[in-house]
Amino acid sequence: MRRREIRRSEKKGAPKWMVTYSDMVTLILVFFVLLFSMSQIDLVKFEAISESFRNRMIFDFYPSAIQMDNPTEHSSDEESGKLSNEFETPTQLDDNTARDEKADGEVSSLDQLLHEVEAYLDENELNNVITATRTDQGVELVLQDSILFNSGDATILESAKPFLNKISSLLHNIPNPVHVEGHTDSRPISNYRYPSNWELSGARAGSVIRYLLEKNDFDKSRFSSVGYADTQPVAPNTTPANWSKNRRVEIIILEDSKANNKKDRE
Known part of the structure; x- marks a missing residue:
């Protein structure tokens, strides 16, 4: 098988x-x-x-x-939600309305201050030598150094005193704080009195304040001064015309609240 x-x-x-x-x-x-x-x-x-x-x-x-x-x-x-900020009541939040109203008040007061200054300059025929502008700080009066001082000097000229006397009359009517700033051009200076533009700009601002206080019964605490040398030019330091623009003294009539804030910070 x-x-x-x-x-x-x-x-x-x-x-x-x-x-x-x-x-x-x-x-x-x-x-x-x-x-x-x-x-x-x-x-x-x-x-x-x-x-x-x-x-x-x-x-x-x-x-x-x-x-x-x-x-x-x-x-x-x-x-x-008691431990969070989600349920804050309106009273706990910042009151922006009060700040807005205050800002509106400051704007209106600055406008009024500028109007008064411009009217005074027109009345006394000072528009050709003094310019008035409004800034965040207040109303700024700009005086070119050629009407106040000789070149490289901080002694006030006799011809400038009538203008400063009229500014004194303006400040009598406006009790606001006053801040005076001295400015120079970029050309260096060096002598026994003013080793640099810093000393010159500060001396010019101080001379203006000293003259105002000597001729008027102003409260000294209203005034402050600073010298900026050539650090804040209004025109490029390239021509004689621009040098003249940069050599200036600025008298700033401060808004009251700005001065109060400054004192609080100090």
Whole structure:
């Protein structure tokens, strides 16, 4: 009897290593798809998330990073918002209305002050030698040094005294504080009295104040002076005409509140 041959079943399908390889390729593909999807940023959503982190109200319910000793005792306060700024009453907020009204008052007072000064200059025919402008500090009177001093000197000329006398009359009618500034051009100076433009500019401002106080019964505390040398030119120091513009004395009639703020800071 012939022996029956046993047929071995042939295994079909991919080899085992192919399964592992396919899984690895699939995972790499998913990884790169994930990277690509993350690289596409929705700007609108990104800005919304950034704004939420910048908004301090997110952290108002937890003002400290340190946990409370008994969190259960304070949970009701946190949930109700008592420890945050979210439920501040209008009385707790800054009163911007009062500041706005004050600013409007300052503007109107400065306008009125400038109007009075301009009217006085017109009446006394001083517009050709004195210019009046309004600044953040107050009303500024600008006198060119050619009508006040000789070159390189801080002694007031006789011809300048009538102008200063008229300014004295103006200051009698306006009780505001007065700040006097001395300015020079950029050309250097060096002599036994004024080693530099700093000393010259300060001496000129001081000479104007000293003359005003000697000729009038003014309160000394109203006045202050400073010398800026050539640090604040009004024109480039390139021509004789511009040098003349930069050599000047500025008499600033301060707004009362500006002077009070200055005293408070001091």
